[in-house]
Amino acid sequence: MASHVRVSKKAALLALIAATGVSLAPIPAAADGRTAPQPALSTAGEQAVTAPGIPRLPGGLSALSWLVADAETGSVLAARSPHRKLAPASTLKTLFAVTVLPKFSAGAVRQVSSADLDGIGSGSSVVGIQQGRRYTVADLWRGVFLRSGNDAVHVLASMNGGWQTTAREMQQTARRLGAHDTTVKSPDGYDAPGQVSSAYDLTVFARAGLANDDFARYCATARATFPGAGGSTTIENTNRLLAGSHGMSRYPGIIGVKNGYTSKAGNTLIAAARRNGRTLLVTVLNPQSAVPNAVYKEAGALLDWGFGTAGSTQPVGTLHAVNAAYHGGPMRPVAAQATGAETRESSPWRPALVLGAGGAGLAVVALGALLARWRQPRPTGRRGDGG
Template sequence: MAIDALSSKKAGALALIATAAVSLTSIPAVAHPEGQADPQSAPVRAGVQITPDAPKLPQGLSARAWTVADADSGDVLAAKDAHRKLAPASTLKTLFAVTVLPKFSAGAVRQVSAGDLEGVGAGSSLVGIRKGKRYKVADLWQGVFLRSGNDAVHVLASMNGGWDATAREMQQTARKLGARDTTVKSPDGYDAPGQVSSAHDLTIFARAGLADEDFARYCSTARAQFPGPKGTTEIENTNRLLVGSHGLSRYPGIIGVKNGYTTNAGNTLIAAARRGDRTLVVTVLNPQSNALNAVYTEARSLLDWGFSSAKKARPVDSLHIVHAQHAAYAHGAGPGAVNAGATDIGGRGGSWYSAVAPWAYGAGSAALAAGIVLVLRLRGRGRTTPPGGTS
């Protein structure tokens, strides 16, 4: 998948601290049929859903589909063709992470075989995984989230039982999360016949991921050290709203999540940000504008609109019930379960998620009145490696 962003060099930059807090509360059930807005409050014009009393939407929105959702309540504040099935590009890696991340402890080590790297698509974005080298699982996830490395996805999928098995499990996870628009063919998001998702479903995946501290940490990391042929090298996140590059400033309160690009999908982006006590998730798919950075500028304008409109715009839809649980629990697997082929040298058994997930999962737990606030303190370094190819 072709990455929409190239890394820029910023030698000697000060460490960045990204602080993100996601408050997790039970989500009220959808009061209208799945995928439809309340016809009394959400007129649809040219595929756009917005309540009559909501502030006017930003000008210049050209994306084929988009959503603005409150991460805490699950309310969709506005949307355009939210259930339109489109190629997702690397934003599908959010579902991959929700499915696979809880299975392997961050300190587990994988010695990469030739078989692990078989089938990486031509032109894929690569973080630089080398056959025969040993990598910690944490390094592989940094490669997935920061560089959108399809090579890292292939290694993790091999650990998870193989490419096809992982695709099937991702499909099951999507259904368990209530995401009905998604068909998984290639776990890394690489263009494949029949592979689709929607702005609605991708927002669900991001929201489910942000409930896990490791997902939230990885998706909001601007820069990290990655094992290279000679020691370590610094990699920079390709999300331009997160790092502030290519003529864009870092978005205030940005948490991160995932961007992507393929020929079929165009530019895609899921962006989460927090201001005060409110966290919003905006998903933008395939802007038709030829403007530079269109996917980022449209996401920025929708985030701005969402924060200014959150107390004025009534919901037009609701995301399905997603609690502070990692999707693997729906498959009976707990965090820290290490697959054969990986050596456990540091588990996740003591994590916040381990304590929360068993009681947090389950439709109908609307009695959960108190939210759980997750505060992340992240540091990034200021130098980057040369840009990779595609994602």
Template sequence: MRPRPGAPKVPDGLSALSWLVADAGTGEVLAAHDAHRRLPPASTLKTLFALALLPALPPGARHTVTEKELADVGAGSSLVGVKEDRTYRVADLWRGVFLSSGNDAVHVLAALGGGRRAAAARMQETARALGAHDTHVVSPDGYDAPGQVSSAYDLAVFGRAGLRNPEFARYCATVRASFPADGWSYGIQNTNRLLTGDGVDRYPGLIGIKNGYTSRAGNTLVAAARRDRRTLVVTVMNPRRGGSLAVYEEARSLLDWGFRAAGRVDPVGSVLPPRSRPPTGPGSLPGAGAGAGAGTGADPEAGPAGVTVVKGGETGPGWSAAAAIAGAAVVGAGAVALVLRLLRLKGGHSGRG
């Protein structure tokens, strides 16, 4: 942090191994601690999974799950309850990812995207395009795997980029939803406690994004909140004190500080894309990254450049062919072929739930 006279002090008592506070609109990093330290991300890596796969998978498409797609879900994974031989809309599966952190839903969506290896490769490509160079993807669901790492910086980049995608922003802000079963549905609730108020006080103005936990990663969180026309993104990785709820309380402290400090500290870096970020001075964070096409002062809720956004896809028939292909083109030529296959599937399956 580079404070100006009268700027508030960074909160005392922060125990996270790594953290960062950024302004989502300007991309300015207001303060950070060891932000490029490479650490296991747990389910916060699902933010990158969504960035990479959302443009390629029309939300209204329906898919019947196979046994093979669920065969390699890791032991002890968080699950939403996806079952083989049931038909789900893609939008249902995304809610399972964002709310229940369901690794079963991730595996099915990854299969629709060409398989886990293809999904991991697409995630890696997306991270590099965003200027996020600390991340190495092995398991798309964030399940602990040798060599799988990210950083507070990269996760803030993914969170900011996600807010620029209306589908991502809507899913990550959803508190409760219904998940389909055989002829009925059951309720699911977001696992982000700052959003739900489960065990901690809800944070005023919180708009998502994603929490995570594994035994190697500890508790991790990317959170965003809006106040007085300003949106902040905070990353907290593996607090060392305070138990399982400390990640939320440390994020709360950093958000409170960020809203007080914005405009009263000089930025120490930027989470804008490399081509958009301003020159940085001595003491600034190295690296860059954010949503493709983002610029200084960009609206964090605007869609990524080149993506055709079709509203109402969750409750209506889904993307049109033109919109789906336009979105897939951002990810790559292989995704265009995938979308064409999914569009054919839409007419061939009858959904349950």
């Protein structure tokens, strides 16, 4: 569990391995333990292997960019313009969480100052953080993941040393994960000049995040309580595939991750689901269809296609930088989440980062987790936009 006062033995071991210059095997691996060769992922056009017995891609996909990947092996099963640089909206909060979440314990308390809430962009989604009130870090992360609260992001960024410091750290994290399409200007995902990401990078961020129990638990929570003006109030996740709201049914096996919307980005979504022993990630950016809930419907169709391949399709590329390994059996946590309950056992993921091709920078991530043991929160003001 992420904390600024303790670090997992595994993170320490990874840092130690990196320090000695030992490189772990690239991923994904073949069944016999040898490295499986992966084709290069093209930057444009629709890519999927067509062969007898492999389902055809769903029709009606209008998104400017999308990607389907196996979360455990890192294999990219199909994609359209996966490296196209687009505004990410609040899906960029996945990178924010990967960067900041490990630094502070869930029970740490922050009394919110006016400086913490300075600079929230006009029209931002907020969870209702109030100046002068005390919130636990867990409260703030529920505000980020469920309500996409830019006010919660701003408070956490203040704890992390400020808005610009956080943006720089997010940029560094992206590069360490092998995500080279991303430029961070506003950590909450609010539209800002020059801020872009891609379906490929966002899938990498979500995959890395799911290797953290706390990230996986927050992003899988459909409903939770949050401190309100008159006491606790119930907040619902804005991810309609997870909450089963606004005309959408809860997707079978859904385990998160994050949705977003801005006028520049349009609708964006990273969705993860697990069925029949397989976990898939789908990222969909800016559908052009006028169909209601298009981003959710297209993501659901791509998940259906991926599960329908039953492992028969051949990959068209790989998320080479990080491997988030699943450990466990049936998706009991999904059943728990269907009730909207948030429990400590709600995460189906266990931390397991493996260095891969181009992933030597993950040694720095592991070392950073080790150093975070001694790092204290640094309350300070900062400026920035909301998202």
